[in-house]
Amino acid sequence: MSNCSSDFVIDFVKKYAFCIDIHSYCAATGQPFESRANALAHYVGAGESAAPELLPSFDAAHYESQLAEGIPPGVSPLRHYVEEGVARGLTPYPLFDAEYVRSQVEHGGFISIFEYLADSRHANIDPHPLFSKNYYRNFNFGAEGAAIDPFWHYIVAGWKERRPTHPFFRYEEYKLHGVTPGDGRAAFNQHLAVALESPNLASGYALFDADCYIESCGDGQHIKAPLQHYLRSGWRLDAAPHPLFDPSHYAIQSRESAGDRRRINPYTEYLSDFSHRHGPNIYFNPDDYRISTDVNAAYKGSLLEHFLKLGAARGARPWRQGAMLKVRPSRRSGFEAVQSVRDAAGVRYWHCVVNADGVLSASIEETSEIEPALTKDTLGHSRLHSHSLPPGAYELSLIAVVGACARCNCLVVSDEILRDELVSRLLESSTPLVSSGRPWLTLMSVSNPNIRYWHKFRRCLRVIDYRPPKENAAAFIAKALVASMPVQLVVHADRFGVELLRNYGTRLLAVCSKVTLFASGVALDPHDSAWLSEFVTTNFAEFHALIDDGDDLQAPRTAGERGRDSFGSPTRLYHPAAIGVAGPKADPGSSEPGSGSLPEP
Amino acid sequence: MKVSAIVNCRYEGGLLRPALESALRSIHASGFGCDCEVIVVADRPNNSTLAILDAYGDRVTATLRTDYGDLGAARNEGVAAARGELVLFLDGDDLWSRNWVGAAWAVHLDAPERTILHPQFAQFFGKEPKILVHTDWRDPFFDPRALVARNFWISLCGVRRQALKEFPYPKVQTEPGLGIEDWSWYAEMIGRGFRHVVAPNTVHFIRQKTANSLVEAVKGFDRLPSLAFAEYMAADDASRPYDL
Numbered sequence: 001m002s003n004c005s006s007d008f009v010i011d012f013v014k015k016y017a018f019c020i021d022i023h024s025y026c027a028a029t030g031q032p033f034e035s036r037a038n039a040l041a042h043y044v045g046a047g048e049s050a051a052p053e054l055l056p057s058f059d060a061a062h063y064e065s066q067l068a069e070g071i072p073p074g075v076s077p078l079r080h081y082v083e084e085g086v087a088r089g090l091t092p093y094p095l096f097d098a099e100y101v102r103s104q105v106e107h108g109g110f111i112s113i114f115e116y117l118a119d120s121r122h123a124n125i126d127p128h129p130l131f132s133k134n135y136y137r138n139f140n141f142g143a144e145g146a147a148i149d150p151f152w153h154y155i156v157a158g159w160k161e162r163r164p165t166h167p168f169f170r171y172e173e174y175k176l177h178g179v180t181p182g183d184g185r186a187a188f189n190q191h192l193a194v195a196l197e198s199p200n201l202a203s204g205y206a207l208f209d210a211d212c213y214i215e216s217c218g219d220g221q222h223i224k225a226p227l228q229h230y231l232r233s234g235w236r237l238d239a240a241p242h243p244l245f246d247p248s249h250y251a252i253q254s255r256e257s258a259g260d261r262r263r264i265n266p267y268t269e270y271l272s273d274f275s276h277r278h279g280p281n282i283y284f285n286p287d288d289y290r291i292s293t294d295v296n297a298a299y300k301g302s303l304l305e306h307f308l309k310l311g312a313a314r315g316a317r318p319w320r321q322g323a324m325l326k327v328r329p330s331r332r333s334g335f336e337a338v339q340s341v342r343d344a345a346g347v348r349y350w351h352c353v354v355n356a357d358g359v360l361s362a363s364i365e366e367t368s369e370i371e372p373a374l375t376k377d378t379l380g381h382s383r384l385h386s387h388s389l390p391p392g393a394y395e396l397s398l399i400a401v402v403g404a405c406a407r408c409n410c411l412v413v414s415d416e417i418l419r420d421e422l423v424s425r426l427l428e429s430s431t432p433l434v435s436s437g438r439p440w441l442t443l444m445s446v447s448n449p450n451i452r453y454w455h456k457f458r459r460c461l462r463v464i465d466y467r468p469p470k471e472n473a474a475a476f477i478a479k480a481l482v483a484s485m486p487v488q489l490v491v492h493a494d495r496f497g498v499e500l501l502r503n504y505g506t507r508l509l510a511v512c513s514k515v516t517l518f519a520s521g522v523a524l525d526p527h528d529s530a531w532l533s534e535f536v537t538t539n540f541a542e543f544h545a546l547i548d549d550g551d552d553l554q555a556p557r558t559a560g561e562r563g564r565d566s567f568g569s570p571t572r573l574y575h576p577a578a579i580g581v582a583g584p585k586a587d588p589g590s591s592e593p594g595s596g597s598l599p600e601p
Numbered sequence: 602m603k604v605s606a607i608v609n610c611r612y613e614g615g616l617l618r619p620a621l622e623s624a625l626r627s628i629h630a631s632g633f634g635c636d637c638e639v640i641v642v643a644d645r646p647n648n649s650t651l652a653i654l655d656a657y658g659d660r661v662t663a664t665l666r667t668d669y670g671d672l673g674a675a676r677n678e679g680v681a682a683a684r685g686e687l688v689l690f691l692d693g694d695d696l697w698s699r700n701w702v703g704a705a706w707a708v709h710l711d712a713p714e715r716t717i718l719h720p721q722f723a724q725f726f727g728k729e730p731k732i733l734v735h736t737d738w739r740d741p742f743f744d745p746r747a748l749v750a751r752n753f754w755i756s757l758c759g760v761r762r763q764a765l766k767e768f769p770y771p772k773v774q775t776e777p778g779l780g781i782e783d784w785s786w787y788a789e790m791i792g793r794g795f796r797h798v799v800a801p802n803t804v805h806f807i808r809q810k811t812a813n814s815l816v817e818a819v820k821g822f823d824r825l826p827s828l829a830f831a832e833y834m835a836a837d838d839a840s841r842p843y844d845l
Contacts, residue, residue, distance in 0.1 A: 321732060327741040332801060334721050334734035354732055360722055363698040363804040370626070371619040371696055371726075374806060378730050385725070385733035387751055390742045395750040399834075402749045406834035483749045485831040511826055 008079055009044060013037045016114040021156075024053035044076040052185065057113050057155045059189045063092040086112040094193040095154070095165065097128040100232060117152060127151050129231035129265075130166045130196055135272035139164055139300055159188060167271035167302070168202035168227060169195075176200075199225040206308045206344040207271065209242045216240040235265040243341050244304055244351075245270065246281040253278040271302045280304045283338055283351060284318040288383075292317040312343040315392045320383040324349045325390060334388075354384060394476075397467045401444070401480040404451045404464050408442040410434060411486035412518070413477065415496035417445040417452075420459075422520050426490065427456050431516055431545040433488060442486070446473055446496050478504035482511050488544070493519040498528045501535055514544035603636040604628070604702055605685030605762065608661075609675050610641060610693030614649035616808065621657060623696035623806075631703035638662035640682055641693075644675035650693070672756075673770030673786070680765045687718075689759045697757075698804035705759045708800045715795040717787070718759035720803040727809035737799040745797075746834060748788050754797065756783035757805045768793060785827055792829025 013020065013036050020036045025043070028051035033039035043050040052060060060077035063085060064070065071080050081092050089098040089110050096113045104125045105111065116122050126133055136150035140163055150158075154165060162179065164170035177195030179188060195201065202208060210226040216239045223229045230241050238247050247266045254269070270278060276286050276297070286303055289295070293316035295306050307316060312324055322338075328350050329335040336355035342348050354360070360379055368374040391399065405411050410433045412418065412426065426433055426441065433441060439456040449468050453461040468476045478500060481489065489512040491497045497517075501508070509515055517536060524532065536543060606624045610617050621639070628637045639661040641654060645668055654664055667678050680688055687709045691697060698720070705718050712718070723733040736743045736753050747753075770786050787797070 325742055329742065330737075330740060332721075332737050332799060333740045333742075334799070354722075354734060359802045360724060360732070360804060363700075364724065364806075366699055367623065367696055367804075367806060370622040371806065373808075374724075374726055378724065378726050379732075382724065382730040382732045385723070385731040387753055388732070388734035388736070391744055391747040391750065395747050398750045399744070399746045402831075402834050403746065406831045408835070479750075482826050483831060484834070485826055485828055 006041070008082070009037055009041045012078075012082070012114075013040055016118055019055055019057055019114055019117060021053060021056055024056075025051060028053040044079060046076075050076065056185070057096075057117060057152075058092045059094070059186065060092070061186060062094060062189050062193060063090060065193075066090045082112060082114075086110055093155070094189050094196060095128045095131045095151075097232075100129055101125060101127060117149075123149070126268075128165075128196070129228065130169045130201075132166045132268050132272050134269065135166055136163070138272055138274050159185070159192075167207065167268060167305075168205065168231070170202075172204060173201060176204075197225060197228060199227075201225070201227055204344070205305065206342065207242060207305055209240075209342075212243050213239055213241050231265065231268070235267060241267050242280075242304075243339055244280050244284060244307075249282050250278060250280060271305065273302070274298075274300050276303050279318075281339070283322055283353060285320065288320045289316060289318045307343075308341075309344045312341075312349050313345065313347065315389065317384070317389075318351070319353060322351055322353045323384060323389050325352050326350070393467070394469055397469075398476065398480055398483075400464065400466050401451065401468075401477075402483045404466075405442055405444065405480060405484040405486060407484065408486050409438040409440070410488040410490060411442045411444060411481070411484065412490040412492065413444050413446070413481070413497065413500065414492035415445065415447050415494040417448050417450070418443060418492070418520075423454050425520075426518065426547070427454075429547050431547055433490065433516070441490075444477070446477060474499045474503055478508065481508055486512060488512070488514040488516065490516045490518050490547075492522070493517055493524065493532060494522040495524070495528070498524065498532055502531060505535060505539070509539055509542040515542065516545040516547060517543060518547045602638060602685045603633050603687060603706060604631075604638075605679075605683035605688045606637065606639045606691060606702070607676065607679035607683060607688055608639065608641045608691045608693055609672060609679065610643050610650055610654075611645060612647050612650060613653075613693035614647065615653065616694040617650055617653045620691060620693050620696055621653075621661065623698075624691055625660060627697045627699050627702040630699045631706065633702070633706070636685075637702065638683070638685060640665065640679050642667060642675045642679040644668070644672070644678075645670050669772070671772050673783075674772045677765075677769040680762060680769070683762055685762060687759055688762045688765055689718075690757050692757060694808045695757060696806040698806070701800070701803045701805070704800040704803045708798060709759065709761075712798050713796060714761065715764060715790075715793070716761070717754075717790060717795050717797050719754050719797060719799050720757070720805045721799045721801055722804045723755045723757075723807050724804055725807045725809050729809065735799050736797070738796045739798075745791050748784075748791060748830065749834065752784035752787065754783075754787060755805060755807055757807075758783075759800075764795070788827040788830035792827055792831075792833040 017036055020040060022033055022036050022039045025039050026033055029042070031042070033042065039054055043054045050060070052058070055078065058078055058081070063077050063081055067090070071077055081090065085092070086098070087110060089102070091098050091113065093113055096116065098110050101116055101122075102108060102110050105122070116127060124133070131151060131154070133150040136154065136158070137145040137148065140150075140158070141148055154163060162171060162174045173195055177191060177198055179191045179195070183191065208227050208230070213226050213230050213234065214223055217223070217234060217237070230239060235241070235247070240247075245267055250266045250270050254266070270280060276290065276299070279286050280302070284304065289303050289307065289311070293306070293311050293314065295303065295311075299306060307318060315324065317323060323335065325335070326347065326349060328337050329352055334355055335352035337350040337352050339351035340348065341351065364374050364376070364378055423441065423443065434456055440461065441454045443452045443454050446468065449466050451464045451466065455461050474496065489508065491501060536546065606628065608620060608624060613620070621641075624639055628639070631637065641661050641664045643650060643654060643664060643666050646654070646666070663682060665678055665682060667675050669675050669678070676690060687706060689702065689705060701720060708718055709716070719735040721735055723735065725731040725733065733755065738745070768790060770783070
C-alpha cells in the first residue's frame, strides 16, 4: 500500500468505520482480515475486481455507469468517488440522490453517501425522492422504529426483503420492474435504478394524477416522468400531484414551520403518516371518513389511498355533508360538485357537497325566531342523511333481484341451483305452476346467487347473477320476496328454505298469493325437519300446496288431519286437491299480469 | 282556493305553536292571503295540544277532531275538508321555511298533474342533526327503483287535492311517529305514474324523534308492500321472456 493509499484508508476508516462490513468481506474473499483497515486496503487495491460486500452502500458498477469517461486504470472506484465523484454530484447507490440531498442540507454543497450516513444532522433528510424515512419507519416498524436509521436498515437488510421505501415505491414496484427474488445485490441495484426512473412508476396506486400535475405546472412542458419530476422539484412550486390533495390545506393542519415547508414534500409526508390525523383537502375530514367506512386504525396507508382503493366504490364519504356521485349533479339537485377524481379502478366520481348556497343558513336563521332549538350550530353539526345518496351496493343488488322477480308468475326459491330433473318435476307436478301463456318458472338460488328463467320446453332462457349480502342472506331474500309479490311462491324445503320460513314465513305467507312447499329429498337436520313439520301444520291453511318427491316429506292428507301429520315418513307425491287445501288468496290488486291465463287449480 | 295547509297533530303540546307559526308565516309570505287555508287535524290529541289550538282560534281555518290513531287516516280526513287546489302537509312538531308555500305553488303551476312536491332540503334538528337533500325525479342519479330499499323523501309533501282523493293514504295501525304510510304511499304513487319534483331553495325543519319515517322505511316496506310498485318494477325489467 502506498502512503497515499494508506492515508486514504486510514482517513476513511476513521470517519466511516460503521460502513465497512468486514465479516461479509472475509466470507466473500475467503481471507481472514483482522481489521477494517486491512480489509479496506485490500478492497481499494483490488480495484474493479474488489468484492462489493465490504461497502454495502457503495455500488461500484452503479457509480461507474455515470462516468462517460470511465475510471482511470489503477484507481479504485471508491477512491474516485470520494476524491472526484462526490464533488460532481455523482452517486454510488441508486437510492442516494446527491442533488436531492444537497437541496435539503443547509450548507448547500454535495456530500458523499458516507457523510450522509455518518452525520446525525441528516437524520431527517431523505436520501432520495423515492425514499421516505418516515414512510419506511412507519410502514416497517411503527412506533418501535424510532431508534432505527431507515436508510441504513434498507441498505443492509431491507433490500433483501424488498421493503417498501416510499408511498410510491412498494412491494408491487419491485415485481413490476423486473426485480426477481433471486437477484443479488448488483442485479437488484441495476433493476432498482431503472425502476426509480420509470414513467410507469406507481401507476397502480391512483395516488398521483399525471394529467392534473402537468396541468398545474402550467407551462405546457413535456415531462417524461411526471411523478419523479414532482417528487424531485415540482412539489416546491406547490404543483398539485392529485386533485384531492391540497398542499396549503395540509400545511395548515400539520402546522409546519416555514423552513419545514421548504424542505419536506407535504404529499409524501401526508402519505407516510398513518396516524390518520390530517385530511388531504378541506372536504376530506379524517374523522368523517372513518365514521363512514370500516377503515382499521392500524391501516398502513393514508385515508386518501383507502378512499381511492376501496372507499369510493363502497360509497364512503370523506365529508359529513358530502357525497360521491358517479354523475355530475344538476343545479336543481341540491348538490354542488367540488372535486372530480378517478379511483384506483378508473371509475370517475364527483365529490359533491350540499349546495346550501346560503339557503339553509338563511332559513335556519329566520326560523330560529319561532323555534329556538334551531341555532347557528345546527347546520355546522349536521351530517348528510344517507338517504340523500344514490343507491349503494346492497340496494342495487336488491333492485336487481326485485326487478327480476317482481310479479313473476311463479318464483321458486332454493339454496342451491335446482337440478334439471327437479325443475322438470316441478313443471310436471299436479300443482299448476305455469300457464300456457307464461310457461316458465323464475328460479332463484341463494348459495350460488343467480336467477334463471326456466321455460317448460326451451329450458333455461337467461341467467342473472346477483350479490346477496354476506351476512343474513335470508333477510335480504325475504325483503326481495315481499317487495316482488310473486303470483306464486315455491319454497324449496332445504336448509335455506327452513331458515327463510323460520324467520320470515308468516310475513311471506301473508304477502304472497300462493305459497307452495317443495321437498326433493334434501336431507334436513332432524330439528329443522321437526320445526318445518310444525310450521306447515300450524299454517296449513296458508299453503297452497305441498309437493313431495316421496323421500322425506309427508304432507297432511286431509284437512281434518291437521296437526297429526309429520315429516319423516316417506310418501308419494302430494296432491293438493285430495285434501281440500285452501285455494289461492285474492290478490290485493286487480292488475295481476298473466293471471288471466293461469289454469284453475 | 290555491293552497290548503293541513297540519296533523296529536301529542305535540307546545311544539305545535312554532309549527303553526311557520305555516302562517309562509302563507303570509306567499302573498296569497285569502287563497290559502289552514286545516288542523287533531287525531286523539292530548289536553296540552288542545290548549294550544284553542289559543289560535280563528287564525286557523278549521280544526278537525278525529279518533283514528292513524296518521294516514287523519291526513285523508284533512284532505276531505280541504278546498285548495294544492294540499301541503305539515306535522305538528315540524316547521316550513318561509318560502315554502310560494315556491311550491310556483312549481305546481308548471308541473304535470301527477306530481308530488317536496322541499329541496329537510333539516333534521335536535339530537344528531342531519340534512336530507331531496331527490328530484329529473336528477341524473335518481333511480326510482331504489324505493324498494329506502324512502327518499320526508312525509311533508305537496299534492293536488284531486289526486289525494283518488289515491288516499293507506290506513296503518302503528306506533305514533313511525310514519311508514308515506313511504309505502310514495311507492304506490310511483307505480301509478306520479313524479317527484323538488321546489328549489325550500326547507322543511324536522324535529328528531326516536324513530321517523326515513329510519323505519325499510321495515315499513316489509309491512306495506305495494302491488303497483311491484308491477312498476316488473315492467321496468326488459330481460324477461315475455315475448315468447
